[in-house]
Each structure stands twice: as structure tokens, then as C-alpha cells.
Amino acid sequence: MPKLTPLSEAISAHVHDGDTVYAAGFTHLIPFAAGHEIIRQGKRDLTLARATPDLIYDQMIAAGCARKLVFSYMGNPGVGSLRIARSELEAGRLEWEEYSHFGMISRLQAGAAGLPFMPMKQTAATDLERANPQIRRITDPYGGPDLITVPALNPDVAVVHVQRADSEGNAHLWGIIGEQKEVAFAAKRVILTAEEIVPEATIRSDPNRTLIPGVVVTAVCHVPHASHPSYAQGYYDRDNEFYLRWDAISKSAEMTRAWLDEWVYGLKDRDHYWQKLGPEIHERLKVAPRPSAPVDYGQY
């Protein structure tokens, strides 16, 4: 299978029932298109890990893809509660494992670095440590206070959306870069979606911008607008209105089901989704350019 492949084939080949999946992106570049394709393909029993489950996991949980949630902040960012994840969890229908943000990202840092765990200084917030037996302690061999540890997270699959990549998966990303690099190195398989597939020469013109190298990427998919209602810095804006609308939709199981039917099951792919959003929303999410000052690498 060539690396550059349609998203549906990448999801079909690389996401298996029962997998631990990490859809990357701290509020930015959230891979909604891949999440929707996972829903369409009816994947089941997934362990969904993400610092902030955000709407993408709320939707996947609503669609019945998830067995377990691993998270550090379960809210609808800027809006309030993440209703479906929360109610499933309160009802005992969804397993969960919880860390602080730093705990979650330290797990990925350990996974990326090939370490079994990462140490963190104590925070004295010991209730979570008691609640989660995966949070442990080690002695400082240099005589200081004990440290907290969290185990490496090495997801079966990471799904990462980027602004631009070449066909081998060498990827430039900018703006908020949350945990994309870390999860790409931590995961066993990496599905990359990109706003643009660019010539290798574009990537090579600025190697310091390449946070994810092709050597860790399993599949590359060209999926413009993959992050709506999240955003891609420089490409389109965050659709805050949809984040507010989801708060209303997710209050009702019927409305949620209807939304999934209309916007996920009823559509073939992200291009259809984007067309269906329509010109008014396209216009509202448009962004005027603000280019970076170039740097000179020099011809050596």
C-alpha cells in the first residue's frame, strides 16, 4: 500500500476494533475527518485517549465506538460540559482513566522517548493518585523528595492532522502544537491527514519546521478542512458557533443521532461535509493572510 492513500482506506487498514486511539491536537488541528470516518466504519471497543476529549470524542462515544476514555480535562472548551462523555461516564457505561494535563502529556513524552514512564514533581493533589493506580512514586536517587510517575502511553494508532506534508509524511505544522510530535513518535501506527500535500522541496526548505518525519508515519491522506469545527492556523478559523450548537444537540439522544445521520453517516467524506456546510460558513471561517518572516538557511 503506498503511503499516500484515501482516508477511508487508511482507517480501514490501520484502525482495528479494540485499539487504543489517540486523536491529537490541543484545541487546534483536531482530526475530525478521521474521527468521522472511524464512526462511519463502525469501529468498536476503542480506548480513546486525549488530553481534552473535545467534541470529536463526544461524537465517537455517541456513535458507540468507545469502550474506555483516557483524559485529563473533559469539557467543551469555552462552552461548558462535554455532555455525552460525561453522562456515559456517570452512568457507568464508559470506563475511564484520568490524569492531569501534565500527566497525560508526560505519558506521551515517555512513549515518544522510548521510556517506560516519566517522572514529575509532586503536586500534593493526592486524591487522583489514590484514584488511579497507574500514578506511582519513585525515590530520587540524588536524595530529594519522591517523584510522581506516569506510565508511557504508546497508542496503537495516532491520528494527526497537519497543515502541510509531503507524500512520505514529512510534515510542517505551526500554531498550537500541543502533543502532535509526541504522539506521532509514541504511537505504533500514525495516520496523518494534511490540509495540503506539498512537494518535498517545500518541506526541505525549512527542516526546523518538520515536527513529524515521514519515518514514523504509516499513512498520509490529503484531507482539506479536516479539522472543522476546530481549526487549522492560517487556513480557517475555529467555528465557535458549532461548539455552542453541539452543547444544545448533545442534550438530546435523538438530536445527537439525527446529527450523526446527517453529518457523518449520510456523507461520503470530508469534501461532502465541507460542501454541505455551505458558502456562508466557508465565508465566516475565512482568514486573511499573515505570513511569517522567512529565515535564510543558506546554500552550503
Add this chain to the structure above:
Amino acid sequence: MPKLTPLSEAISAHVHDGDTVYAAGFTHLIPFAAGHEIIRQGKRDLTLARATPDLIYDQMIAAGCARKLVFSYMGNPGVGSLRIARSELEAGRLEWEEYSHFGMISRLQAGAAGLPFMPMKQTAATDLERANPQIRRITDPYGGPDLITVPALNPDVAVVHVQRADSEGNAHLWGIIGEQKEVAFAAKRVILTAEEIVPEATIRSDPNRTLIPGVVVTAVCHVPHASHPSYAQGYYDRDNEFYLRWDAISKSAEMTRAWLDEWVYGLKDRDHYWQKLGPEIHERLKVAPRPSAPVDYGQY
């Protein structure tokens, strides 16, 4: 004292006899100008830490600034031995502490992250572990094999050269970025030298490029060509001929002394040094431009 200050004042104010100094840069952006200023000001009893001592520490050791060397590879890169450091060490006139590259950089990573140490997987190269009591072991609380640890390195002063910074020390650097970010966060004080002082707007046009933020910088100095005979990617080339010449110079104490007299003690500052190098060397080190493809941050 304003942050933007002449290098001589920054060295005078922030480098004290007995300090642990880390001059950053893995072969790239080595802060030679600051090293020479430390020599000129006759600083003494320094602990000099660097993964690769390179010529900068060979010269500082020759000038009598050092009490101790902390390193992971003591060679003249691409040439051979680092004669002065090596002979002082063999003669027992210079204390030393030795790690692998990964050990050294893990020490800085720990120092930068506010951790007392960093774990590393075992390499079975146990002779160095036996030779250096600072290399220790911890148990994996998740049941895996023991890990090796190295203690955090938090130098008193980091000296870092960058391509461009604003007057508050927010710095863009690109090309080989070795350990500059890590040491800037690990150190108690940071002296930044820069090829160019640019408007804040240049920095703000590409925030993902800012590896060192002004909040950790103590002093900013405008010092063009500060890295010769090392190089600044996109600004001037590495002077390999000087690296070869130093191999010859450093064979003889007299020649070394004469070189220091002529090129360090006899000069006021880096501008004089660069002028003294002369137009032929300027021409040889010139680099044709090779700009990065810009990215778009968008006006939000």
C-alpha cells in the same frame, strides 16, 4: 541594567569566578565571542560544561579560566584530538566529569524541566557508570528493568548565540539546535548574543520559531559573527581551515599563547576580531541565500 547591553558588560556582571558555565551549541552557533570575552576578563576557576568542549573550551582552558571540564566528547570535530583539554586532563591539572552525549543532554533536559534527574534506558556500557558516581539507577515502578539516571544540570550561566533576537531576548534560531533551548531554561542566568537584533514584530511574525523566550534571558548582546570559526546557519560558513590550524597551534604552548595574545587579549571585541580576519576570509565564509518557504499564521 537594561537587557540589551554590550557583551563586555554582560560577562562582567553575570559571569563570576567559580561559576559553572555552559556555552551552548552543538557544532553550530558556538558563542566564541563570549568565550573570548571571558578570557579577556580573566575569569578563573570556572567549571566548563559542554557536550563537545570544541575549540572554545580548549582556548579557555589554555587561558587558565577552567578548574573543571564536564563533557561527553572531547575532540576537535572533523579534525582529531582536542589537544589542550586532553593534555591538561592527562596531566591531572584539570578535573573532569564525563557522560555520554545522551547523558549530558538528559542532564540539561532535567534542568530545563525542573526535575532533579532524567531516566535513560540501560546501555550496558557500565564502565562509565562505575567511573562516575553521578550516574545512578532507579527501579521502574511498572516492573521493567532498572533505568539509568543522570542528575539535572543547572549551570550558573548559559551563554547562547542565536541568529536573531529582539531587545528583550526573544530569540529565533534555526539549523542545528543542539541544546540551546534546554540550557537556556536550565541555567540560572542566560547571556544571549545575537547576529541581529530585530524588531519584536519579526519575532512575533513566527512564534513557533522562538525557541528561547525573553522571560528566561538575563542579558542580550548584539554580536555579529560571534560564532567564528563555528558558523551561523544562513549567515556565514564554518571555517574548517581554522579548525585544522588550531590542531597545529595547540601543539605548542608558545604558539597557543601567541595566538591568544594576537586574537583575544590584543583585541577589544568581536568587531575588531572580524575586521582582523580580513576580506579574504570574509569572502570565503560568505553564503548564498536559501530562504524558507513562509507559512501563514492568519489574521484572527
Add this chain to the structure above:
Amino acid sequence: MDATFTYSSAELMIINAARLLCDGDVVFVGVGQPNLACNLAKRTHAPNLVMIYEAGVIGAEPARLPLSIGDPTLVSGSLSVVSMYDIFALYLQRGNVDVGFMGGAQIDRYGNLNATIIGGDYTQPKVRLPGSGGSQEIAAWANRCYIMTPHQKRRFPEKVDFLTSAGFLDGEGGRQRAGLRGSGPVTVLTDIGLLEPDERGELVLTALHPGKTVGMARENTGWDLKVASQLRTTEPVTEKELRILRQELDPTGIYLGSE
């Protein structure tokens, strides 16, 4: 603008929060009210405030009111953007953050916060809250913390149901014994006044906003709230502060009207 200076509880808290910030402070900001407080401080007495967002943005200068912690307006024109690991490790854990702003469903007598569960036990909670996010680390490692919250009895219990982030723990010396950094929640800012820790780490009433009373504070607190011997009154809200807030920072009133 109305010369009688009517203002909402939110405006009152934001303006008083802004005044707590010092010029040059490095502040770990949340969106919403803390963001408004920081921007107000920056436009009045603290032009060199450095705003850090947990999404990894340093020195943000948002051109519009950010609506989420990861709003792209925080990125464009900022000084630096770093990974989440770096923002927590190199900034917070390393001790490069002066001020953290905190919130939570419950704040107890010793300034401890709960953002995890209410009622039941952890595995079968009555109400599941969002969880720590960054607050566990902000509370532990910022040099000082400010908590902004409406003054309501249910928000101020004697003891939190779940210790999400540390205030003064069980009182005197608790933070020191636990090896935490910084001085903890030095001010709790409500719509009634200010609570500050006494030498034992217990939150006591140290100031009232103009027109508010000790009784109002005590009635809305879940423990026997002590009153400082030197009870202050906060400076009245000024026309300038209100103007900047309403006209420049939140012209559509997204955060100013609400609690």
C-alpha cells in the same frame, strides 16, 4: 457611560483581579474572566505583563476576545508557541510562572480546589466535573495563585469533596511539607470581597467591595469565616477600568454579564 457606575459582579471581580497583577509578571491565564483581567492590567498599570496560555502560547496579544484556550487569535502575533510538554515542564515545573489563575467548583477553608467530582465517590460520582486539566500543576508550581469565583455557600465548603489542586492542604506548613513551590492561593476574589490566608493557611475575609458586608460574606461561606482585624474596603471601580473592559476588551458582553 452611566456616571453612577453600575457594574456587574463579573466586572467587579475582573477589575479587582487586574489590580492584583504587577508589571512584568508572567501570568498563566485561562480564557474568560482571567483573560479579561490580564488584558485590563496590561492596558493600565502593567504594560509588560507576559500572558501564557496552557495551550502553549507565550506573550499573546489577542486581537479579538479569545473564546477558547486554543483560540488562533492567541497565536498570531504572540512571542512564542511551544508544545504542551514544554509549557508544563519548562515553564510551570521549572518555576518560570509568577501568577496562576484558578477556578473550581469548590474552594475550601484552606484554599484547596475541587474540579473533579461532587458527591458519591470517585468511581460513582453524583456529578462528574471536567477534572484537573492544568490546575493541579498551576496550583503546585506557580509563585502565587489567584482564585476568582462568585461567593456562594455551595462553592465554599469546609472541605472539598475531592482534592484536585492544592491550596494550603491541611493548614500551616502543608505546602512546605509537600515540597510545593510558591505561596499558593494568596487571594480568593469574589463578588463580595477578598479572602486571604492567615498564618495558618486558613482563608479569612480581608477586604470587602464597596457596599458589601461581613454578614453577606459569612452567610455565603460554608465554614465559620473569620474576619481580619484590619478589614479593608477595595478601591471603587473607576470609569476608566469599566470603559476599557466594555469598549475595548469585551464589546459584545460575552463574559462581562455572566457570573
Add this chain to the structure above:
Amino acid sequence: MDATFTYSSAELMIINAARLLCDGDVVFVGVGQPNLACNLAKRTHAPNLVMIYEAGVIGAEPARLPLSIGDPTLVSGSLSVVSMYDIFALYLQRGNVDVGFMGGAQIDRYGNLNATIIGGDYTQPKVRLPGSGGSQEIAAWANRCYIMTPHQKRRFPEKVDFLTSAGFLDGEGGRQRAGLRGSGPVTVLTDIGLLEPDERGELVLTALHPGKTVGMARENTGWDLKVASQLRTTEPVTEKELRILRQELDPTGIYLGSE
């Protein structure tokens, strides 16, 4: 070019090293001979070789012969540049490196390397060498390692004076017991032939270059060198390989003439 195919020892080793590389391999390259071997492989049978340099450069395509590990020509036009922590942690320790090239002053019977001291003890060495640099981790964590060195008795002692980086340690199962990754130094390439580990981890002579003899190998080895039952002869150096090396890769002969 001379039709008699005269070539230096360095050329012989570089060409044979190039042949060991597979298309698509991710190779941790040093400057000098390993760099030439990789570039030769890339221009012959392994166009998709990914070259990584310990200075943090991934996918370098040097336009000129790099003269140091941090030569700027490695950076311009490369695929990615990362910090030193990341190159060691995310690439090596994580197991993303297929091949490591190693050198050292001493290689012993079990493929262990010494680049630290010769003679005396660690605190008072007779000769102080540069030290590990990256070799400790490359040896431990790359999937397989190649060692290139002239075949000289002083370089091949029975046991290294200092264990800078692990080969097969004390023999059979040594790497596994120590929890190391990968298969270790699978080939030692000299100007006489190839040494490869037997099932006990002892380096034995498995191939000779054309014109070389078992006697030459045994004379220049510091232990009683065993000879594999199936002793091979390496393929003769080809005109094409020499032409690429001399005309394209090192036209001024900086690395090709030397040992």
C-alpha cells in the same frame, strides 16, 4: 580511470560498507567514511536511505562533502532538524534507527568498543581518547551496527581497556540479559575482510576481500581469530562504485586516501 582498479583501503571499506545497507534503512551516520558509504549506497542500490546525523539532522542531502558532524550543508535541504535530546530520545532510544555506524580505538573479541582511555586506569589514563559521544547509545539501541576500522592488532585486543559501548558484552545472550535493543555489531568491516559474530557473540572471520588471506587477518587480530566454515570472498570493487566515490562524493580525496 585506471582499468586495473587500484583502490585504497579506505575505498575498499567504504564500498563494502555501502553494500551492507538496505533501501529504506534509517541510518545513524558519522562524518567521514560512514557518510561516504551511505551516500554511495544512496546513489546505487538504496535511493530511499534516510541519513540521520547525531547533530539532529534527518534526511540530509549534503550538496558538498561534510567536514564535521555539524556541517551546515547537512542542514540545508534536509527533511527535519531536531534537538539533540530528541535525536537521542525519539530516534535512538525509541527504536527508530535501523543502522548505526561505529568506530573506536579498540574492538574486542565480543565486539565491544573502547573510545575512552588506553592504559592506566580511568582517573589516570595513559592515553585519553575523546569518549563516548553518541556511541554508547547507538551501540545499545540501533537495530544493527556496523564497525569500520583498519585491521591492526592494537585495534583488536582480546578485551577492551574500557567498555565505552556494548557489543555482545561477555558473549552469548549478553545483550539480551542487559535489555539492549537490536542485534548489535553484526559486521566489523576492515581492510582485510569481514568479521561477524557467531552464535556465542564472538567475532569470527566470515569473508576476505579479494587478494587478502586468513593469515593476514589472524596476524592482525589480538585474539585467536576463528574462521567461519563458509569463508566468503567479497565481490570485487566495481568501476562504477569507484567512479561515484571519487568523482561525485570526495573529488579532492579528503577521506579516500586515508585510513
